[in-house]
Amino acid sequence: MTDQMTTSRLQVNLVGLTKSDYRGSSSTLCQGCGHNSISSQIIAACYELDIVPENVIKFSGIGCSSKSPFYFLNRSFGFNGLHGRMPSLATGALFSDHTLKGIGVSGDGDTASIGMGQFKHVLRRNLRLVYIVENNGVYGLTKGQFSATAEEGLYLKSQGTNPYLPVDIAWEALVGNATFVARSFAGDPKQVKELIKAAFSHDGIAVLDIISPCVTFNNKDDAVHSYAWGKEHEVALHELSYVPMAEEIMVDYEEGEAKEVTMHDGSKVILKKLERDYDPTNRAHAMRILEEANAKSWLLTGLIYINPHQMSLMDIYNITETALNRLPERRIRPARETMQRVNEMMF
Amino acid sequence: MAVLQEIQEAVPVTEQRQVVNDFSITVGTVNGSGSQTSNLTILRALFKMGIPVSGKNLFPSNIQGLPTWYTIRINKDGFLARKDENEIMVAMNPATFASDLAGVVPGGVFFYADDINLPIDRQDVVPYPMPVKRLVRESNAPSNLRDYIANMVYVGILAQLLEIDLDKIFQALNFHFKSNPKPVDLNFGVVKAAYDWAEQNITKRDPYRVEAMDATRDCIMADGNTAAALGAIYGGVQFAAWYPITPATSLAEALQEYLPLLRKDPEHPDRNTYVVIQAEDELAAIGQAVGAGWGGLRSMTSTSGPGLSLMAEYAGLAYFAEIPLVIWDVQRVGPSTGLPTRTAQGDLTFVYFIGHGDTQQVILLPGSVNECFEFGWRAFDIGEQLQMPVFVLSDLDFGMNQWMTEPFEYPNQAMQRGKVLWEGDLNRLNGQWARYMDVDGDGIPYRTLPGNRHPRAAYFGRGTGHDEYANYSEDPKDWHDLLERLKKKYHTARQHVPKPIIESTPGAEIGIVAFGSTRLAIEEARHQLAERGIKTDYLRLRAIPFTDEMASFVENHSCIYVVEMNRDGQLHQLLKMEYPQYATKLASIAYTDGLPLTARFIRESILSQEV
Numbered sequence: 001m002t003d004q005m006t007t008s009r010l011q012v013n014l015v016g017l018t019k020s021d022y023r024g025s026s027s028t029l030c031q032g033c034g035h036n037s038i039s040s041q042i043i044a045a046c047y048e049l050d051i052v053p054e055n056v057i058k059f060s061g062i063g064c065s066s067k068s069p070f071y072f073l074n075r076s077f078g079f080n081g082l083h084g085r086m087p088s089l090a091t092g093a094l095f096s097d098h099t100l101k102g103i104g105v106s107g108d109g110d111t112a113s114i115g116m117g118q119f120k121h122v123l124r125r126n127l128r129l130v131y132i133v134e135n136n137g138v139y140g141l142t143k144g145q146f147s148a149t150a151e152e153g154l155y156l157k158s159q160g161t162n163p164y165l166p167v168d169i170a171w172e173a174l175v176g177n178a179t180f181v182a183r184s185f186a187g188d189p190k191q192v193k194e195l196i197k198a199a200f201s202h203d204g205i206a207v208l209d210i211i212s213p214c215v216t217f218n219n220k221d222d223a224v225h226s227y228a229w230g231k232e233h234e235v236a237l238h239e240l241s242y243v244p245m246a247e248e249i250m251v252d253y254e255e256g257e258a259k260e261v262t263m264h265d266g267s268k269v270i271l272k273k274l275e276r277d278y279d280p281t282n283r284a285h286a287m288r289i290l291e292e293a294n295a296k297s298w299l300l301t302g303l304i305y306i307n308p309h310q311m312s313l314m315d316i317y318n319i320t321e322t323a324l325n326r327l328p329e330r331r332i333r334p335a336r337e338t339m340q341r342v343n344e345m346m347f
Numbered sequence: 348m349a350v351l352q353e354i355q356e357a358v359p360v361t362e363q364r365q366v367v368n369d370f371s372i373t374v375g376t377v378n379g380s381g382s383q384t385s386n387l388t389i390l391r392a393l394f395k396m397g398i399p400v401s402g403k404n405l406f407p408s409n410i411q412g413l414p415t416w417y418t419i420r421i422n423k424d425g426f427l428a429r430k431d432e433n434e435i436m437v438a439m440n441p442a443t444f445a446s447d448l449a450g451v452v453p454g455g456v457f458f459y460a461d462d463i464n465l466p467i468d469r470q471d472v473v474p475y476p477m478p479v480k481r482l483v484r485e486s487n488a489p490s491n492l493r494d495y496i497a498n499m500v501y502v503g504i505l506a507q508l509l510e511i512d513l514d515k516i517f518q519a520l521n522f523h524f525k526s527n528p529k530p531v532d533l534n535f536g537v538v539k540a541a542y543d544w545a546e547q548n549i550t551k552r553d554p555y556r557v558e559a560m561d562a563t564r565d566c567i568m569a570d571g572n573t574a575a576a577l578g579a580i581y582g583g584v585q586f587a588a589w590y591p592i593t594p595a596t597s598l599a600e601a602l603q604e605y606l607p608l609l610r611k612d613p614e615h616p617d618r619n620t621y622v623v624i625q626a627e628d629e630l631a632a633i634g635q636a637v638g639a640g641w642g643g644l645r646s647m648t649s650t651s652g653p654g655l656s657l658m659a660e661y662a663g664l665a666y667f668a669e670i671p672l673v674i675w676d677v678q679r680v681g682p683s684t685g686l687p688t689r690t691a692q693g694d695l696t697f698v699y700f701i702g703h704g705d706t707q708q709v710i711l712l713p714g715s716v717n718e719c720f721e722f723g724w725r726a727f728d729i730g731e732q733l734q735m736p737v738f739v740l741s742d743l744d745f746g747m748n749q750w751m752t753e754p755f756e757y758p759n760q761a762m763q764r765g766k767v768l769w770e771g772d773l774n775r776l777n778g779q780w781a782r783y784m785d786v787d788g789d790g791i792p793y794r795t796l797p798g799n800r801h802p803r804a805a806y807f808g809r810g811t812g813h814d815e816y817a818n819y820s821e822d823p824k825d826w827h828d829l830l831e832r833l834k835k836k837y838h839t840a841r842q843h844v845p846k847p848i849i850e851s852t853p854g855a856e857i858g859i860v861a862f863g864s865t866r867l868a869i870e871e872a873r874h875q876l877a878e879r880g881i882k883t884d885y886l887r888l889r890a891i892p893f894t895d896e897m898a899s900f901v902e903n904h905s906c907i908y909v910v911e912m913n914r915d916g917q918l919h920q921l922l923k924m925e926y927p928q929y930a931t932k933l934a935s936i937a938y939t940d941g942l943p944l945t946a947r948f949i950r951e952s953i954l955s956q957e958v
Binding site for chain 2: 052053070075076077079081082085087088090091093099117120121125318320321324325326329331334338339
């Protein structure tokens with residue numbers, strides 16, 4: 001596709017594509033939304049992994065996060081399905097051509113509330129799917145309700161104080177027998193990209209719980225926040241038609257380091273990056289460090305657990321080499337001679 | 348037993364009229380006792396004797412311990428619908444002994460296990476006590492199997508008194524136990540012992556017996572769920588996702604049973620060309636099937652009413668995003684959990700409209716077990732051609748009972764895969780195509796499938812508003828045009844669905860319209876009406892949308908009785924919507940109590956309005 005001239009002018013990867021070949025349409029999400037940063041890192045990861053976009057299918061459910069697949073890999077097939085039902089759609093679709101790589105983008109509402117059942121079951125089937133949860137603890141598209149991952153005691157202007165304990169997606173993934181569990185922060189592009197690359201290389205379900213702050217709804221008026229807009233527009237939250245410009249929160253920190261981050265709403269989150277020599281293949285150990293981090297109110301980031309030995313769903317079903325959706329009639333309709341035998345098998 | 352002695356003496360022993368090959372036998376047992384094997388053995392033996400026969404299991408939603416009945420109808424003229432009258436009762440369950448006795452017609456026969464110590468308070472039936480416990484004890488069967496083989500006692504005694512061929516009973520057992528000699532010999536041993544006991548100890552005092560015929564030679568015996576699964580396999584099913592639910596479970600299980608036998612890939616026999624997944628619920632079952640259908644696989648799911656309620660969400664998306672898949676609804680009694688083990692035709696309007704917003708779905712309505720097979724493969728062709736979900740409405744009576752039916756026929760046409768563009772097609776088109784553009788004027792657009800490597804092949808599927816290029820759009824014109832095109836496509840569907848079957852009687856002015864498993868009862872009712880001088884034509888509907896044949900049938904009859912097994916007359920409602928100008932000619936005969944309709948009910952309903 002790419003001729004000599006273009007190659008010399010633009011930087012191409014091993015499959016001869018430029019980074020722009022991985023782009024999507026322009027984002028319609030709010031300025032400064034962590035989701036956009038994640039889309040950029042998906043583009044970067046696929047480019048660096050030399051993935052041909054036609055070899056990828058994108059999936060999503062419903063919500064702000066679920067719009068994301070429109071903002072990367074325009075040359076890949078995609079399907080924006082139903083709220084909380086992305087895993088089932090992806091399961092069926094990925095069988096149509098088992099050589100395709102799947103990437104699903106979900107949100108905390110889409111995964112931890114309405115989609116909890118399908119999330120848990122796609123884990124135990126070990127579908128070959130990069131499953132990204134863009135986790136902001138809030139419902140954006142319906143303008144600011146608590147999600148199931150919102151921490152107890154969180155205050156939202158329109159909702160009051162959240163009385164419930166949160167769902168921890170990484171923890172649920174680990175308990176649910178996911179074979180790849182990672183967590184990151186949207187404002188740490190280096191780590192996000194590396195984890196996405198690792199997830200694409202995993203032959204099974206790869207869950208990435210990415211904390212992705214909502215610039216618009218996860219705010220509170222008494223916070224010590226970095227942006228002046230919060231106070232100015234506090235009243236407008238119920239009937240918001242203007243979304244202010246906000247800077248995305250960026251961090252850069254080393255393995256083993258803990259980093260305090262001030263969120264858009266002024267709240268503080270402590271990110272704790274896993275140690276460089278951490279062994280992510282020990283599930284019991286992974287559970288222990290997650291629990292310890294929770295006790296300290298730290299958000300542990302990095303590759304928490306990986307099991308590369310579990311059979312993926314495609315392997316369990318021992319699918320033939322040709323893509324199922326290219327099989328001709330003679331390979332899927334039994335021969336005419338069998339009809340009589342079948343009738344004889346009845347009584 | 349003094350009472351019994353009197354009755355035996357009271358009933359005349361000889362010089363009775365003979366009733367040959369025209370009666371019903373009902374067996375009352377406890378579910379979980381293994382009686383199904385015995386009942387199927389009788390049914391199959393009669394079938395192998397060449398006698399038209401049907402069997403219906405009336406069972407509770409329970410694993411063990413509740414009353415269950417099995418009714419066998421034998422009819423030399425081939426009228427095999429359920430009937431209310433019961434000539435022969437076999438009472439094995441003390442709990443229903445009294446009501447079972449009360450249900451026998453005058454002059455009928457009452458077999459019962461003699462350890463049930465209850466009074467026989469009718470003089471107008473012939474009682475035959477059966478020493479079930481004694482014969483089981485004498486069989487030397489292992490103690491853990493005694494309860495199961497107890498039911499073989501009545502098989503042997505009935506065989507002797509009704510003259511059922513023992514060789515055919517052996518054949519039936521051999522089939523049931525897949526030629527495994529151990530259970531065959533054990534069960535047949537009990538049958539034979541009971542037969543011998545009856546021969547020596549019972550003097551026949553009733554008129555009922557069977558005689559071999561040659562009326563079933565061209566038939567097989569099968570259930571509708573197995574037939575549906577086999578049909579799907581011959582339709583090239585590649586993906587099936589399901590969740591267990593009575594009465595649809597055995598459809599998916601038949602897929603799992605027969606796919607490994609029938610779908611050996613000629614090129615790579617060690618690898619699979621199909622996937623069957625038991626999903627976590629019906630939401631996921633249909634979600635997976637929609638994903639696979641979008642990906643270009645012949646994809647299906649099977650369920651019943653409650654599962655269908657959960658599937659409404661993805662069914663609506665599939666209609667709107669134009670994704671082919673096949674959804675079998677083996678109907679049971681609703682609303683709600685309803686009666687899981689009883690039959691009905693109550694899902695018709697729900698399925699027709701399933702999905703919020705303006706939605707119209709394509710429905711196939713098989714009217715025999717053979718047609719369950721045919722629609723099993725045909726539904727894929729229709730769905731892929733229309734890029735729509737296709738619902739096939741069977742019911743528990745078809746799905747879970749054994750029916751005499753014509754042998755399954757190999758599909759008479761090559762697979763119709765619909766409008767799919769692959770890389771070569773897109774090269775020819777220079778990559779110029781639009782997923783939702785009506786190029787051919789039939790409302791059916793072209794689609795590409797994931798895995799198509801042409802750089803212009805990909806599009807973004809969605810349940811949200813879209814333009815012809817599948818881009819998100821809130822443009823009023825885009826939305827309006829899209830819904831109008833879907834309507835046009837539904838109109839095109841009329842050319843693709845099976846046409847109704849019309850049976851005419853010269854001079855008939857009234858018509859009967861019905862669908863599905865009521866067919867046998869309607870055929871019998873028409874016969875009975877004709878005997879009373881009322882001629883009828885019969886349109887057996889096989890699909891929705893309605894075709895021109897339906898319009899002319901309604902137009903050309905003075906009165907049309909719409910017969911169905913539901914409360915509200917759902918087909919009647921749909922017909923009135925479709926043909927408002929003929930609404931006054933359409934009369935509803937709708938009834939639901941969980942049991943299959945009888946010819947008597949249909950006949951009397953029509954007579955009450957005609958006379």
